[in-house]
Amino acid sequence: MTSATAPAQAGEFVRRKPPAPIRRxxxxxxxxxxxxxxxxxxxxxxxxAFMVATAFMTNAQALSPELWPRPFRFENFADxxxxxxxxxxxxxxxxxxxLATLFLLVSSIPVAYALAKLRWRGREATFLVVLIAMMxxxxxxxxxxxxxxxxxxLVGSLWPLILPNLFGDAFxxxxxxxxxxxxxxxxxxxxxxxxxxxxxxxxTVVARLAKxxxxxxxxxxxxxxxxxxxxxxxYTGESxxxxxxxxxxxxxxxLHQVQWNLAMAATLVAIxxxxxxxxxxxxxxxxxxxxxxxxx
Amino acid sequence: MSPWIVxxxxxxxxxxxxTAYYSFTHYDLLSSPHWIGLANYKYLFNGDKxxxxxxxxxxxxxxxxxxxxVLFAFGIxxxxxxxxxxxxxxxxxxxxxxLVPPVAATLGFVYLLxxxxxxxxxxxxxxxxxxxxxxxxxxxxxxxxxxxGLWGVGNMMIIFLAAIIDVPRHLYESxxxxxxxxxxxMRWVTLPTIxxxxxxAIVIGVIxxxxxxxxxxxxxxxxxxxxxxxxxxxxxxxxxxxxxxxxPVLLYxxxxxxxxxxxxxxxxVLLLAVAFAVTFLIVRNSRRWVHYQGPALR
Numbered sequence: 001m002t003s004a005t006a007p008a009q010a011g012e013f014v015r016r017k018p019p020a021p022i023r024r025x026x027x028x029x030x031x032x033x034x035x036x037x038x039x040x041x042x043x044x045x046x047x048x049a050f051m052v053a054t055a056f057m058t059n060a061q062a063l064s065p066e067l068w069p070r071p072f073r074f075e076n077f078a079d080x081x082x083x084x085x086x087x088x089x090x091x092x093x094x095x096x097x098x099l100a101t102l103f104l105l106v107s108s109i110p111v112a113y114a115l116a117k118l119r120w121r122g123r124e125a126t127f128l129v130v131l132i133a134m135m136x137x138x139x140x141x142x143x144x145x146x147x148x149x150x151x152x153x154l155v156g157s158l159w160p161l162i163l164p165n166l167f168g169d170a171f172x173x174x175x176x177x178x179x180x181x182x183x184x185x186x187x188x189x190x191x192x193x194x195x196x197x198x199x200x201x202x203x204t205v206v207a208r209l210a211k212x213x214x215x216x217x218x219x220x221x222x223x224x225x226x227x228x229x230x231x232x233x234x235y236t237g238e239s240x241x242x243x244x245x246x247x248x249x250x251x252x253x254x255l256h257q258v259q260w261n262l263a264m265a266a267t268l269v270a271i272x273x274x275x276x277x278x279x280x281x282x283x284x285x286x287x288x289x290x291x292x293x294x295x296x
Numbered sequence: 297m298s299p300w301i302v303x304x305x306x307x308x309x310x311x312x313x314x315t316a317y318y319s320f321t322h323y324d325l326l327s328s329p330h331w332i333g334l335a336n337y338k339y340l341f342n343g344d345k346x347x348x349x350x351x352x353x354x355x356x357x358x359x360x361x362x363x364x365x366v367l368f369a370f371g372i373x374x375x376x377x378x379x380x381x382x383x384x385x386x387x388x389x390x391x392x393x394x395l396v397p398p399v400a401a402t403l404g405f406v407y408l409l410x411x412x413x414x415x416x417x418x419x420x421x422x423x424x425x426x427x428x429x430x431x432x433x434x435x436x437x438x439x440x441x442x443x444x445g446l447w448g449v450g451n452m453m454i455i456f457l458a459a460i461i462d463v464p465r466h467l468y469e470s471x472x473x474x475x476x477x478x479x480x481x482m483r484w485v486t487l488p489t490i491x492x493x494x495x496x497a498i499v500i501g502v503i504x505x506x507x508x509x510x511x512x513x514x515x516x517x518x519x520x521x522x523x524x525x526x527x528x529x530x531x532x533x534x535x536x537x538x539x540x541x542x543x544p545v546l547l548y549x550x551x552x553x554x555x556x557x558x559x560x561x562x563x564x565v566l567l568l569a570v571a572f573a574v575t576f577l578i579v580r581n582s583r584r585w586v587h588y589q590g591p592a593l594r
Contacts, residue, residue, distance in 0.1 A: 033378045040372065041389045047447060048392075050415045051404050065418040133308050135499075135575050137507040139544050140568045143551055143561050144314035150325060227397040229510040234552060246399040250514050253403070260407050270400045278395055286387070289451050290458040 055265040062261040076265040080252075083262065086269060088241065089248035093273075096158050096232070096244055097225035103165035104172055104221050105214065111168050112176030113202050117188060127177070133170035138230070146234065156239040161231045165221075172217045179213035180206065216288025219281060226274060245270045315568075318561035325555050336562035349538045350546040353438065357508055357542065361442045362501035366494065369449045373456030387457070394450030402514040405444045406431050410519075431519035434539040441511055441540065452497050459490040491586045499578055506571055509544040516540045543567065 054062050055076060056069040080086060114120070115127050149160040183206065191201045207214065229246045236242040243251070249270045253263045278285055319336055321329035340347060372390055376383055393401065408416050409430035417427040428436040467485045476484065487494075513533060520532030533549050534541030547567070551560030 030380060033375065034381070037375050037379055037386055040375070041386055044389055044393060044447065047404055047408055050408055054407065054415075063413050065413065065421075067415055067418065129308065135503055135571065137503070137544070137567055137571055139507065139547050140564045140571070141308070141311035141315060143318060143557055143564060144311040146552070147314075147318075147325065147557065148311075223395070227399075229397075229399050229514070230548075233513075234548075237552075246397055249397075249403060250399045250517070253518055260410075260413070263403060264407060267400045267403050271396050274395050274397060275392070278392070282388070286391075286454060289391075289454040 051264045051267060054261055055268050057261045059259040059261055062259055062264075073261070076261055077269070080262050080266045080269065084248060084252055084266070085241075086245070086248065086266065089243050089245045090269075090273070092158060092232075092236075092242055093226050093244040093246070096161055096228075097222040099162045100165045100225045101218050101221040103162065104169050105218060107166050107168040108172040108176060108217070109207070109214065110202060112173045112180055113198075113206055115173065116177045116180035117183070117185070117206075118198070130170045130173050130177075134174055142234070149235065155235055156242065158232075158236065158242055158244075160235045161225070161228070169221070172221060175217055175220075176210070176213055179210055183209050212284065212287055215281070215284045219277075219284055219288060223274065223277075312568075315561045315564050318558050319565045321558045321561075323557040323561075325557055329558065332558070336559045339559065340562050340566065346534075346538060346541060346546055349534075350541045350543045353539065353541055354506065354508065354543040356438060357441065358502055358505035360438075361445050362498060362505055364442060365445055365449050365452060365501055366497045368446050369452035369497065370456050370494075372449070372453045373460055376453075376457050377460040387454070390453050391450035393447045394453075396448070398448075398510045399514050401444060401448060402511045403518060405440065405447075406515055406518045409440055409443075431515050432536055434537040437515070437519075437536060437539045441515060444511055444515075452500075455493055455497070456490070459493040460486065463489045495578070495582045495586050499575065502574060502578065503571070506567065506574075507544055508542045509548065512540045512542050512545050513548075516545075 050067070053067060053069055056072045056074065057066075057076075058069075058071075058073050061069060115123060115130070145160075145164075146155070149155050154160055187205055187209065188201055191205050196204070226244075227246060228244070229250065232242075232244045232247045233250070236244070236247060240248075249266055252266050253260075318329060320331060320333060322332045322335075323329035376386055376390070379386060396404075408414050411417055411427065411429045411432055414430075416430075420427045430436050430440045463486055467489065468481055471481045471485050516535040517532050520535040533545050543563070544567075547560050547563045550556045550563065
């Protein structure tokens with residue numbers, strides 16, 4: 001019974017109190033479960049704790065075996081903004097993430113809708129292409145794409161990262177299609193009977209019903225862009241004014257010869273936006289992740 | 297709708313064809329590509345001494361990290377499914393590291409594990425345990441990357457947790473009536489029911505393993521330390537002693553640091569062939585052990 005979930009067990013207690021030895025055993029199992037959980041949680045939190053502690057240390061302390069900052073040096077955070085244009089990097093990250101996500105939604109939602117709810121020749125073949133595109137490592141196509149952007153003289157800017165999203169993104173199309181499939185056809189037919197065109201159905205009925213999935217896709221897309229390193233490194237590696245936070249952070253320690261305490265402070269600055277986003281949209285996150293797994 | 301589909305197909309199809317074409321040429325982006333036949337492939341299979349380390353490191357990370365990640369994610373998901381209190385809190389704790397940008401996480405781990413002053417070795421020293429050189433040791437660099445990967449296992453954990461909770465209760469009850477102990481219930485009820493999710497986790501893990509780039513790039517350039525710019529940083533890729541030189545890292549270095557676009561294309565074609573074969577094999581073999589409930593999704 002140990003693997004049962006809580007509410008079911010509570011129900012049992014109402015019916016009949018189990019004999020003492022069984023209760024004691026259950027209690028011990030619960031204690032063991034939770035101690036293991038707490039121990040693992042501490043290990044997961046420890047890297048954060050060390051990073052935060054180091055971010056407030058003086059340089060001499062960061063280079064000593066001490067683990068707790070004494071005194072706290074808050075100027076570290078002022079120093080890193082002087083050492084590197086972190087605001088500029090953050091702005092670039094948000095430009096990349098924001099525009100890419102916007103474009104991606106505009107392009108992927110109609111494609112996903114067409115794949116899920118419209119009948120047309122070549123639908124299955126197109127879906128296969130989407131699946132293959134999703135599985136292929138980006139390195140496979142990156143060279144001709146880079147050459148193309150080089151010929152357009154856009155290497156060095158963020159456009160090669162943003163513009164392709166106008167043509168849809170395989171993973172987002174896949175995810176949205178899986179969700180659109182669960183929308184009953186009756187709703188769409190009702191709208192058609194009322195004289196709605198496909199475009200209006202999409203922007204009203206489907207968009208409203210699929211809000212959680214669209215929110216999840218938008219979140220994932222933004223997060224992907226914000227965390228992306230390969231793309232910005234490739235296209236903006238030689239143009240520091242267009243670096244995103246990821247690229248700036250990767251070069252931060254070596255480029256500025258800075259100490260570990262400052263590097264950790266910068267790391268926290270790079271992590272902060274993502275954590276804030278998470279706590280603002282926690283439910284959408286967890287639902288979205290679950291969606292990828294269950295529907296996949 | 298069709299303009300999008302056409303654009304998408306072109307944007308994806310054209311580069312595939314061009315990759316294949318470039319792979320038979322010498323191309324440095326400055327002058328136009330000129331045909332050199334199979335020379336790139338000859339050098340790739342028989343000549344470039346860094347291909348084998350790159351391939352074997354990539355195989356190593358897939359063979360070690362993917363099973364460990366799946367086990368770990370499943371284990372934590374299982375623990376969470378058994379917890380009665382604070383599930384939301386613990387779930388957040390285990391999920392947070394997965395959100396941390398890979399560059400930030402890697403930088404953090406290079407610091408945590410740095411041999412001289414890092415907290416991990418400080419603690420190991422207090423406990424009288426050996427203190428490895430981690431990212432500075434050819435033996436320990438890849439295991440350090442595996443630790444980094446385990447820390448970020450949160451996405452997979454959430455998926456496992458959802459799948460474990462979704463296992464129908466009546467299956468457990470009938471297994472218990474048949475006298476199955478908790479281990480047997482795990483073996484005959486939980487595992488078969490969540491097997492599609494295990495397959496999903498393995499496929500995703502292998503695909504990500506074949507693209508493994510960011511963590512290796514950041515760890516090697518930062519651990520190598522002395523390099524002063526993005527360009528020079530590329531020379532420390534694989535540090536120490538090519539132990540973190542993965543296939544995508546070598547491809548990047550050849551294509552975008554040395555501008556051997558033709559050769560990098562040949563590497564990409566090989567990667568494409570392997571990626572196809574591996575995905576195909578996994579999915580085909582999975583029919584033997586993956587158990588789908590109800591109507592198939594597609």
